[in-house]
Structures are given as C-alpha cells and as structure tokens.
Amino acid sequence: MKLVIIKYNAGNIQSVSFALERLGVDFTITDQAEAIQQADKVIFPGVGEASTTMRYLHDKKLDAVIRSLRQPVLGICLGMQLLCKHSEENDTPCLGIFDETVKRFEPQPDKKVPHMGWNNLTLTANSWLDPALENKFAYFVHSYYVPVNAHTSSLTEYTVPFSAAMHRDNFYAVQFHPEKSAEAGVLVLQSFLNV
Amino acid sequence: MLTKRIIPCLDIKDGRTVKGVNFVNIRDAGDPVELGARYAQEGADELVFLDISATNEQRKTFASLVRDIARHINIPFTVGGGISSVADVAPLLEAGADKVSVNSAAVRNPGLIDELSRAFGAQCIVLAIDARKVDNAWVVHTHGGKNATDKKLFTWAKEGQERGAGEILFTSMDHDGTKAGFANDALSKLHTLLQIPVIASGGAGAAEHFMDTFILGQADAALAASIFHFGEVKLPDLKGYLRQRGISIR
Numbered sequence: 001m002k003l004v005i006i007k008y009n010a011g012n013i014q015s016v017s018f019a020l021e022r023l024g025v026d027f028t029i030t031d032q033a034e035a036i037q038q039a040d041k042v043i044f045p046g047v048g049e050a051s052t053t054m055r056y057l058h059d060k061k062l063d064a065v066i067r068s069l070r071q072p073v074l075g076i077c078l079g080m081q082l083l084c085k086h087s088e089e090n091d092t093p094c095l096g097i098f099d100e101t102v103k104r105f106e107p108q109p110d111k112k113v114p115h116m117g118w119n120n121l122t123l124t125a126n127s128w129l130d131p132a133l134e135n136k137f138a139y140f141v142h143s144y145y146v147p148v149n150a151h152t153s154s155l156t157e158y159t160v161p162f163s164a165a166m167h168r169d170n171f172y173a174v175q176f177h178p179e180k181s182a183e184a185g186v187l188v189l190q191s192f193l194n195v
Numbered sequence: 196m197l198t199k200r201i202i203p204c205l206d207i208k209d210g211r212t213v214k215g216v217n218f219v220n221i222r223d224a225g226d227p228v229e230l231g232a233r234y235a236q237e238g239a240d241e242l243v244f245l246d247i248s249a250t251n252e253q254r255k256t257f258a259s260l261v262r263d264i265a266r267h268i269n270i271p272f273t274v275g276g277g278i279s280s281v282a283d284v285a286p287l288l289e290a291g292a293d294k295v296s297v298n299s300a301a302v303r304n305p306g307l308i309d310e311l312s313r314a315f316g317a318q319c320i321v322l323a324i325d326a327r328k329v330d331n332a333w334v335v336h337t338h339g340g341k342n343a344t345d346k347k348l349f350t351w352a353k354e355g356q357e358r359g360a361g362e363i364l365f366t367s368m369d370h371d372g373t374k375a376g377f378a379n380d381a382l383s384k385l386h387t388l389l390q391i392p393v394i395a396s397g398g399a400g401a402a403e404h405f406m407d408t409f410i411l412g413q414a415d416a417a418l419a420a421s422i423f424h425f426g427e428v429k430l431p432d433l434k435g436y437l438r439q440r441g442i443s444i445r
Binding site: 011014015018019021022047048049107109111112113114115116117118119120137139140141142143157158177179180181182183185186 | 196262266
C-alpha cells in the first residue's frame with residue numbers, strides 16, 4: 001500500500017510520521033500532485049491557523065489536489081477543519097468536502113479555551129473507528145470545532161457536543177491527535193489503515 | 196469529559212535528566228527518553244522537558260534530543276529552557292515537540308509571546324512563571340528563580356494570556372521542593388482570572404496534594420518531578436487514587 005502524507009506548513013508532520021514509523025508502516029511525505037493522486041491512502045495533517053494554511057494550500061495548488069482525491073483521505077485536527085466549508089477562524093473559506101461551518105468554543109468559567117487535554121470518545125452507529133475506542137480518551141488541542149452533523153463518526157463533549165471524528169465518502173477526519181493519543185491513537189490510525 | 200492532567204517534568208542537563216531541589220543540588224535521574232517513555236507507559240498525560248544547560252553549545256544538541264523523544268513517545272510534550280526567539284522555537288516544533296515554554300525571555304521581552312503565538316498558534320505557547328511571595332505579593336522571578344523582577348504573578352499571567360499564551364505553568368518557589376502541597380490559593384485565583392488552562396507546579400509530595408490542587412486550586416493540570424523520578428509517588432497509583440475520589444482522570 002502506498003501511503004502519502006501531504007507536505008505543507010502543518011506543525012505536526014514530524015509527529016504523524018513518527019507515529020506511522022512506530023506502527024511499522026511505509027509512507028512518503030510529498031507536496032507533488034501526481035504522487036498524492038497516485039497514493040492508495042492520504043493523510044492530511046494539520047496544526048496551525050486556518051486562513052494562513054488555506055492560502056498556503058491555494059498557492060501550492062494543493063487545495064484542488066485534495067478536492068480531487070478519490071482514495072481514502074484522513075484529515076487530522078486543522079486538517080479536519082479545513083475539509084469543512086467555512087471556518088470562523090479569520091472568516092476562512094475552506095475545502096468544502098463537509099458542508100459544515102467550523103465554530104469557536106465560547107469560554108465558560110469552568111471551560112478554558114483552547115480545549116486542551118484528554119477527552120473521551122462516543123462512537124456513532126457504523127463509525128469507521130474501531131469499536132474498542134468507545135469511551136477511550138484521545139488528546140485534543142483546539143479552539144475551534146465542527147458541530148455534530150450527519151457525517152459525525154464520534155462525538156466528544158466540551159461546552160457542547162462536537163464532532164471528534166467524521167466520515168463522508170472517501171474522506172475521514174479526526175479533531176484530536178491520534179499521533180499523540182497513546183494506545184487509543186494507535187487504534188485510530190489502524191482504523192484508517194483498515195478502511 | 197475533559198480530564199485533569201498529570202505531567203512529570205524532566206530537567207535536562209548535558210542530555211541527562213536531573214532535578215534541582217529548591218533550584219540547587221542537582222541529582223542524576225537518568226536517560227530522558229527512557230524515563231519519558233516509562234512515564235508515558237505508566238499513564239502520564241503529558242511530559243515537560245526543560246533544558247537547563249548553561250551554554251548555547253549544549254543547547255544545540257537539545258533539538259536532536261527532542262527528535263529522539265518525539266520518535267519514542269506517543270503522548271504530547273512541552274520543551275523549554277533558554278527560548279528567546281521564533282528562531283529558537285521552529286526547530287523544536289519541527290523535531291516533534293507539541294508546545295514550548297518561555298519564561299525569563301518573555302519577562303525581558305513580553306512581545307516575544309505575541310510573536311510566538313502569531314507564528315505557531317496560542318495552543319503551543321506555554322508561559323512559565325516562577326514566583327514567590329514577598330510582602331504579601333507574588334513576585335515573578337527569572338533565571339531559575341535567581342532574579343526578582345518588578346512583575347507580579349496575576350497581572351503578568353493575565354498579560355501573558357492577552358498576548359497569546361495558550362497555557363500558564365505557575366511554579367510557586369515557596370512550595371517547590373517542600374513536598375507539602377501546591378500553592379492552591381494563588382492557583383485558584385489564577386483559575387478565576389484566566390480563560391486559558393493553568394498547570395500547578397511546586398510542592399507535590401503525596402497523592403492528596405494532587406487532589407487538593409485539582410479541587411482547591413482548580414488547576415487544569417499538575418506537574419511534578421522528583422517524586423516521580425525517585426518513585427515516591429507512582430503514576431498508576433496516583434491516577435487510581437484520584438479516580439477513586441471522583442476526579443476526572445484518564
């Protein structure tokens with residue numbers, strides 16, 4: 001299987017590659033359209049700010065490449081948010097795979113923002129995630145979230161229930177960081193490798 | 196439900212883990228990658244690695260240590276020590292660190308927090324504050340606690356949040372090394388004042404101190420070093436203790 005990590009200005013590429021190395025999976029990191037399109041599976045990582053990242057993807061013509069993909073794609077964290085239609089983070093139009101608007105958490109006296117730390121997963125029916133992940137903890141760090149929608153594969157609650165994972169057609173996505181989520185993260189990456 | 200985080204802290208000097216008691220008297224506690232991996236295995240929620248090497252020459256080797264840590268450890272970790280510019284931070288994050296902590300350089304140049312936050316995002320900028328009570332005010336100290344500044348804990352923490360820090364790591368120098376519990380009054384005040392998470396540091400000696408700091412201090416996370424390094428408190432026991440008492444723990 002040819003696995004590709006899309007190379008762009010995302011902060012967690014190194015961590016994602018180390019996680020795949022620990023799984024003993026071969027992969028390449030590339031920003032070449034052809035290599036990405038020919039891969040069997042694609043990982044779209046992401047740590048950063050939405051508008052800067054979308055501009056970067058647009059300048060490198062990677063936005064069109066991602067939209068064109070027909071093989072399984074896994075968006076991680078900002079990668080998941082950018083697969084949505086629009087983000088409130090600096091009012092940014094995104095890739096539009098999921099017809100959702102990414103919203104900012106409203107801080108509450110006992111709920112700090114960013115939502116940072118380990119929170120539990122509640123899988124929806126027919127989730128692509130391994131059933132063993134039900135109620136397991138994953139590591140989150142984000143200030144923006146995707147509301148629960150028809151494509152939600154797992155929910156987590158923080159001020160509101162939100163999408164911890166999603167799936168539509170060949171696009172899979174997680175808001176948390178599987179590459180930093182200990183054993184639960186390993187199961188999530190394996191779930192994607194098995195789809 | 197978001198859980199409270201337990202964070203072992205590893206001080207690194209010349210590639211080895213050490214722990215200063217009251218910021219002096221360094222004892223060897225072993226290989227940082229091995230120790231970090233053991234803590235991750237035992238249920239640590241995050242790790243902090245502080246480079247306390249004195250020279251820039253020794254610091255250059257820190258990025259390769261960070262890469263080694265990231266390769267072997269599957270939980271988030273923060274690195275810090277001597278960070279004073281965007282150029283210092285980029286190689287550490289590229290090597291696989293999740294967050295960086297700034298301390299003395301941010302006091303000297305508060306604009307550093309804004310710069311780092313803009314460049315890398317608030318979520319990866321931890322403002323570390325060392326403070327001790329002087330005449331009833333919490334006075335911020337720098338350089339490992341050696342130098343008193345004119346800054347006060349609460350105004351500085353608030354300023355840090357406004358400038359774009361994503362988290363505050365507060366070490367009470369009065370409590371550090373005492374093993375008599377965390378500075379819960381000050382922590383609770385920080386919790387009320389801030390909208391970003393607060394990590395309690397300084398004073399951990401027993402499991403009940405963690406419970407107290409999560410309840411009385413309302414801390415989001417608690418950090419300790421020597422009690423973990425020397426096995427006085429074991430992570431699985433600590434997490435079991437807290438879980439049994441109704442604290443939200445992974």
